[in-house]
Amino acid sequence: MALELELVSPIDVAKNFVLSVQEYMALALQSVTNFFRRPLYMGDMLQQADLIGFGSLPIVLLTGLSVGALLALNSASTLQRFGGITLIGQLVSIGMVTELGPLITGLMVAGRNASGMASELGSMIVTEQIDAMRALGTDPSKKLVTPRVGATAFMLFFLTIIADLLGLVGGWAVAHFLFGLDSNQYWTSSWQILVFRDVFSGLIKPVMFGFIIATVGCYYGMSTTGGTQGVGRSTTQAVVASSVLILITDFFVTKLIFAIFGVR
Amino acid sequence: MSTPVLPIDQPAAASGDKSGYAMEFENVRIAFDEKVVLDGISFRLNHGETKAVFGVAGSGKSVMLKLAIGLMRPDSGRITVLGEEVTSESEQELIKLRSRVGIVFQESALFDSLKVWENVSFRLMEEKILFGEIERRVRESLRFVELERTYDMFPSELSGGMRRRVAIARAIISQPEVLLYDSPTGGLDPVTSNTIVELIMKQRDVYKTSALLVTHRLQDAFTMASHEFDPQKNEMVSIPKGQRGQVPMSFLILKDGKVIFDGDAHELAASRDEYIREYIS
Numbered sequence: 001m002a003l004e005l006e007l008v009s010p011i012d013v014a015k016n017f018v019l020s021v022q023e024y025m026a027l028a029l030q031s032v033t034n035f036f037r038r039p040l041y042m043g044d045m046l047q048q049a050d051l052i053g054f055g056s057l058p059i060v061l062l063t064g065l066s067v068g069a070l071l072a073l074n075s076a077s078t079l080q081r082f083g084g085i086t087l088i089g090q091l092v093s094i095g096m097v098t099e100l101g102p103l104i105t106g107l108m109v110a111g112r113n114a115s116g117m118a119s120e121l122g123s124m125i126v127t128e129q130i131d132a133m134r135a136l137g138t139d140p141s142k143k144l145v146t147p148r149v150g151a152t153a154f155m156l157f158f159l160t161i162i163a164d165l166l167g168l169v170g171g172w173a174v175a176h177f178l179f180g181l182d183s184n185q186y187w188t189s190s191w192q193i194l195v196f197r198d199v200f201s202g203l204i205k206p207v208m209f210g211f212i213i214a215t216v217g218c219y220y221g222m223s224t225t226g227g228t229q230g231v232g233r234s235t236t237q238a239v240v241a242s243s244v245l246i247l248i249t250d251f252f253v254t255k256l257i258f259a260i261f262g263v264r
Numbered sequence: 265m266s267t268p269v270l271p272i273d274q275p276a277a278a279s280g281d282k283s284g285y286a287m288e289f290e291n292v293r294i295a296f297d298e299k300v301v302l303d304g305i306s307f308r309l310n311h312g313e314t315k316a317v318f319g320v321a322g323s324g325k326s327v328m329l330k331l332a333i334g335l336m337r338p339d340s341g342r343i344t345v346l347g348e349e350v351t352s353e354s355e356q357e358l359i360k361l362r363s364r365v366g367i368v369f370q371e372s373a374l375f376d377s378l379k380v381w382e383n384v385s386f387r388l389m390e391e392k393i394l395f396g397e398i399e400r401r402v403r404e405s406l407r408f409v410e411l412e413r414t415y416d417m418f419p420s421e422l423s424g425g426m427r428r429r430v431a432i433a434r435a436i437i438s439q440p441e442v443l444l445y446d447s448p449t450g451g452l453d454p455v456t457s458n459t460i461v462e463l464i465m466k467q468r469d470v471y472k473t474s475a476l477l478v479t480h481r482l483q484d485a486f487t488m489a490s491h492e493f494d495p496q497k498n499e500m501v502s503i504p505k506g507q508r509g510q511v512p513m514s515f516l517i518l519k520d521g522k523v524i525f526d527g528d529a530h531e532l533a534a535s536r537d538e539y540i541r542e543y544i545s
Contacts, residue, residue: 039390127371127373127376128369128370128371128373129373129374129375129376131330131335131369131373132367132369132373132374132375133375133386134335134362135333135335135362135365135367136362136386136387136390136434137359137360137362137363137387137390138359138386138390139355139359
C-alpha cells in the first residue's frame with residue numbers, strides 16, 4: 001500500500017484552529033443561554049446527573065482514597081525526618097481540598113464522561129439522528145448539550161466534595177495505622193488549617209471543570225465527521241482537549257485566587 | 265395487508281398556504297470545499313404532487329432534501345416551502361415550518377435509545393400534548409404502517425424494513441403537508457421495498473400529501489406512476505393503460521449538479537436524451 005502524505009498549509013491549520021475555537025465558544029455560550037430559554041429539559045438533566053454523578057462515584061471514591069493515602073505516605077517519611085509528622089493532616093487537607101480533589105476528580109470524569117458524550121453525540125451525528133431531531137422541531141443544543149453541561153457542573157461539585165473527604169480518610173488511614181498518629185490530632189489539624197479561600201478555591205474549580213468537560217465533549221461529538229472512524233477520533237480528542245483545558249484552567253484559577261485573596 | 269385505521273382526519277392538501285407551490289427551488293447552488301454538488305437547480309413541486317428524484321450516487325439528492333427543510337444552507341439561491349422562504353429564516357423560525365414537513369431519512373435515523381412509541385411520538389411530546397392523545401395517535405400511526413405490535417420495542421429489535429416503516433409513522437404523525445423521503449427502499453429486499461412503496465402510495469393517494477421521493481430504484485418510481493392505492497381493497501392497483509392517476513406524479517433527474525429532466529412519466533418515456541434513455545433502460 002502506497003503511503004500518501006498530504007501537506008497542509010500552516011495558514012489553513014491556523015484558520016481551522018480559529019474556526020474550531022469560534023465554534024466551541026458559540027456552543028459553550030449557547031449551552032448557558034439555553035438555561036434562560038424554554039423548554040428546559042429537566043428530565044434529561046436528571047438522567048444525565050444520574051449517569052455522570054452516580055455513574056462516576058466508584059471511580060471517584062477509589063481515586064480520592066488512593067490519592068489521599070499516597071499523599072500522606074509520600075510526605076510522611078520526609079515530615080518524620082524533621083519531627084513534623086503531626087503536620088500530615090494539614091498537608092493532606094490543603095492538598096486535597098485546594099488542588100488534588102478537584103483536579104483528580106475533573107480528570108477522572110473527563111476520561112469517563114467527555115469521551116462518553118463525544119461518542120454518543122458523534123454516533124447520533126453519523127446516523128443522522130441529530131438531523132432527525134432538528135427536522136422534528138427540537139433544538140439539539142437545548143435537548144442534548146445544555147442538560148449535559150448543567151448535570152456535569154452540578155454533579156462534579158458534589159463528586160469533588162466526596163473525593164476530598166475520601167482523600168482525607170485515606171490520609172488518616174496511612175497516618176494512623178502506618179505512622180501511629182493520633183486520630184484526633186489528624187482530624188483537628190486537617191480541619192483547622194482550612195480557611196475560606198481554600199474551600200472557595202476547591203469548590204469553584206469543579207464547577208468550571210464540569211463546564212469544560214461537558215462543553216468539550218459535546219463540541220467534539222457535535223462536530224464529528226467521517227463515520228465510525230470519526231467517532232473514535234472525536235472521543236480521543238474530547239478526552240485530550242478537556243484534560244489539557246482542565247490543567248490550564250486550574251493554573252489560572254489558582255493564580256486568580258492568589259491575586260484576590262493573597263498568597264497563604 | 266389488513267385494513268388499517270388511517271391516522272389523518274383531513275387531507276394535507278387543504279393547506280392555508282397562499283402560494284402556488286408546495287415547494288420551489290430557484291437557482292440553488294451548494295458546494296462542499298471545491299466540489300459543486302448542486303449547480304443552480306430550479307424546480308417546483310405542486311400541492312398534492314409527488315416528485316421522484318433520480319441521480320447517481322453523490323449527485324446531491326439527499327442534500328436537496330436537507331436544504332428543503334433548512335438542515336443545510338445553500339451558498340446561493342432561494343428555497344420556498346409552503347410559502348415560507350427557508351433560505352432567509354432563522355433556526356428558531358424554521359422549527360415552526362418543520363412541524364408542517366415530515367422527513368424519512370435514508371437509514372431511518374430512529375433514536376436508538378428510545379422505544380418505538382417514543383420515537384413516533386417525539387414531536388408530539390415536544391409539543392406537550394396530553395399522554396392519552398399521544399398514545400392514541402402513536403397507535404394510529406403505527407397501525408397505518410402495520411406495526412402496532414412494535415409499540416414497546418427498541419429500534420435495535422426491528423428489521424431494516426420495519427425501521428423504515430416506523431420512520432414513516434414518525435414522519436406522518438403530525439399530519440405534514442409535505443413529505444420528504446430519502447431513499448426509503450434503499451438496501452431492502454424487493455418484497456419489503458414493495459410494502460414501503462405501497463405505504464408511500466397510500467399516503468399520496470389517500471391524503472394527497474405533496475412529496476419529494478429520492479430514490480435509486482427506478483422501478484419504485486415507475487410502480488408509483490403506474491399504480492394507485494385503492495382504499496376499498498386496501499392495496500395498490502394498476503392504473504388502466506392510457507389513463508393517468510388522480511394524483512400528479514412527476515420525475516426529476518439530476519446530473520452533474522444540474523436538473524436535466526423535470527416532467528411526468530409520459531414525457532420521460534418520450535425523452536430522446538441519451539443519458540436519460542440509458543438511465544431508464
